[in-house]
Amino acid sequence: MDNPRAKLPIGIFDSGIGGISVLAEIIKILPNEEFIYFADTLHAPYGNKPENVVQSLSIKTTEFLSSVGVKCLVVACNTATGAAINEIRRMCAFPVVGMEPAVKPAAELGIKGKILVMATPLTLKSKKFNELIRHYKHRSEIVPLPCPGLVEIIEHGHIHGREIEDYLSRIFSFVNKEDISAIVLGCTHFVLIKEEIVKVMGMEISIIDGNYGTARHLRRTLQNERLLNNGIMEKHKIPLKTNIRFYISRNGKEVIRRCKQLLQNEGIVCESECSHCG
Ligand code: DGL
DSSP, X not given: OOOGGGGSOEEEEESSSTHHHHHHHHHHHOTTOOEEEEXXXXXXXXXXXXXXXXXXXXXXXXXXXXXXXXXXXXXXXXXXXXXXXXXXXXXXXXXXXXXXXXHHHHHHTOOSSEEEEEEOHHHHHSHHHHHHHHHHTTTSOEEEEEOTTHHHHHHTTOOSSHHHHHHHXXXXXXXXXXXXXEEEEOSTTGGGGHHHHHHHHOTTSEXXXXXXXXXXXXXXXXXXXXXXXXXXXXXXXXXEEEOEEEEESSSHHHHHHHHXXXXXXXXXXXXXXXXXXX
């Protein structure tokens, strides 16, 4: 018998547009699902705030998405996951999928050299991240690279061009390229500037993010809980069409425009229903 909850949307949140990089991977492997995307642009960036502040913001967002009605929740933010995933899980009667910097797949590549982890200052300070490093340090040398201010540049829509290149050149001037085998993008915003990172660091260094792994983990979770929506199979087409309801806490119209553009760059056309903007 069909599970009636399977027809509900998937809730997904981030401080801003970074979570769209995760959502794009999810839509590609789960084209029959509908989504609610919450971007807390009123409080972005999260990565330079104290942990208890990010915790209470994440809890508020979770309460809101639960009240709107979702069948599961994706915390498309490494910073919020590091600060609040246990509290979020305790609150929810549905499955919750979080994110962590993809150190495991990077270490499993087994390439000689250091693994550089680009993330927000709060992610790199978190207990969760430091446990992750401890777990993999016997395999590879893991070097945290805090990137304060980078999320703000991306939130302002500068994902190409001078400002971002200058920022990256400055931050990478502290590392010796020859020593690095892989860069882990430990913030969902940074996936949006992957091309710029390749430009500055070169093609030889593997650049790894956790987005596809998160999408697969979500699919497995929905399968196990009998929550997959198998209803509308004709959606397996290019361009992929998808329904997303946006809730944006500040500068909504502009943020939605950027989100839709980012999805379109991935071959996804977003037919949003009603959207709610702060
Ligand atoms: N996109 C978020 C992450 O993955 C955080 C950005 C922020 O600092 O708000 O960590």
